[in-house]
Amino acid sequence: MAGLVHDSVFGRLVHLASRGKIFPPAEQRDPSMLQRYAKPVSTSTSETSVGAARDVPEPKATDPEKGSDYQLVDWTENDPENPRNWSTAKKVFATFQICFLTTAVYIGSAIYTAGLQGVMLQFGVSNVAALLGLTLFVVGYALGPMILAPLSEMPFIGRNPVYIGTLLAFVVLQLGVIYAKNFGMLLAFRFITGFIGSPVLATGGASIADMFAPKKQVYGIAVWGIAAVLGPAMGPLVGGFAAESKDWTWTIWELMWLSGVALVFLTIFLPETSSSHILYRRTIRYRKLTGNPNLKCEPELEAEGMTGREIAQMVLIRPFTLSFTEPIVFLLNLYIALIYALLYLWFESFPIVFIGIYGFSLGAQGLAFLGILIGALLTMPPFFWYVHKYMEPLFNENGEIKPEMRLRPAMVGAFFIPVCLFWFGWSARASVHWIMPIIGSSFFSIGAFLLFMAVLTYLGDAYPKYVASVYAGNDLVRSSFGAAFPLFANAMYARLGVGWSNSLLGFLSIVFIPIPFVLYYYGENIRRRSKMARHDL
Secondary structure (H helix, E strand, C coil): CHHHHCCCHHHHHHHHHCCCCCCCCHHHHCCCHHHHHEEEEECCCCCCCCCCCCCCCCCCCCCHHHCCEEEEECCCCCCCCCHHHCCHHHHHHHHHHHHHHHHHHHHHHHHHHCCHHHHHHHHCCCHHHHHHHHHHHHHHHHHHHHHHHHHCCCCCCCCHHHHHHHHHHHHHHHHHHHCCCCHHHHHHHHHHHHHHCCHHHHHHHHHHHHHCCHHHHHHHHHHHHHHHHHHHHHHHHHHHHHHHHCCCHHHHHHHHHHHHHHHHHHHHHCCCCCHHHHHHHHHHHHHHHHCCCCEECHHHHHHHCCCHHHHHHHHHHHHHHHHHHCHHHHHHHHHHHHHHHHHHHHHCHHHHHHHHHCCCCHHHHHHCCHHHHHHHHHHHHHHHHHHHHHHHHHCCCCCCCCHHHHHHHHHHHCCHHHHHHHHHHHHCCCCCCCHHHHHHHHHHHHHHHHHHHHHHHHHHHHCHHHHHHHHHHHHHHHHHHHHHHHHHHHHHHHHHHHHHHHHHHHHHHHHCCHHHHHHHHHHHHHHHCCCCCCCCC
């Protein structure tokens, strides 16, 4: 248990409060480690390598005329503090916590929709206006990662302060939604809470990548992807019964309670996963214990080599540049944005179908969303089998794989989206049992799961030096589409009906099916003409 708490926010606070007596670092227990971890390096003759997944410029070399030397603090072989060397149990437990945090925040979008009627009655607004509470929340977690996610990549900050600090604010600010005095105040706090709760939605995958080698990362990211599906799928179910029994504010109370439990749990047990931050803190301790100011670590040198302009470019400019000037990134961002938009737009048809056609209560209507969750869960075992059987043998001795090989699941998943939409749209009739559209809904999660897994891992492999910017841009584009599309859902379903509305969405999804096929066959040639993509695989 002490090993789990030692490097959590709670453990570090206890360590500081006890003046180092409780949860002491390893070198305090074994001073000989100071010599074992430090090794002399000359800046005038050596090169500092930059991890492939670092989204920062290479550190500038020290002027040789100054003759400054430093001692590089680095990992040892099988270093127990390196997240890649943690026990399997510790990695699984940390992954579970990242998934818990993701669900606790992601559920905040869909849980609000269960109380739409209450919002309309209390503030006297239309359905479209009430939907702005959903839209602005999603816009918030589209924009938030552009600023908050890069903070977790900085070695002197790390991931835990960003996760815990923003989660604390996320919990407290729900009170602003609950006690909103007018509709404008409600919308403002919905945007703010979406913005402040967003980091894990963009960097949860990076936290998992901190712990697992490239060959095994897809398993952890797949589980994290299921947690992301769990939030929107469970939101209407959890919120529906509360809104039905009490009022719309109880949906937000439930969100506050769930995220509050996550806050306490993660504060005590979530270990820091950023190897850069762990190594940076180790270096600070070594300098203090030895009195040697020349002790440095690679993440520290990288940070010192960045100017304010480079940091601003990384955070504010590069995600947009990559999203709109790189053909691979543009096409895949557009495809994932479509899937995200279809999901939130399609969700708006569930009350029309299950309350309007089948006569479900508000709470029971939430049960219809379980088909989406079940579809995602049923996809995992065959997906894991495929990865183990066919993907892992393709990795070379350096743990690398040709990026285009990642797209194979997307070439299958692309067909499930239109199947779902046509099935759901034309089976949603009073003469057809309600289980049929629920079965049809499961195909969407199958397709979305396979597409998300393929696209995100492909982008990470194709743009390893700029992965943080690529993911931030992807999150911005897809969330922007997801925020906008629900606003015209009711008008579309009222004019076209459930069958033809879903058919329209199905035809639109068919148009995008060729994208993974084109990139599978021609992606390598496109990468070789790019200045930012990887060329060596």
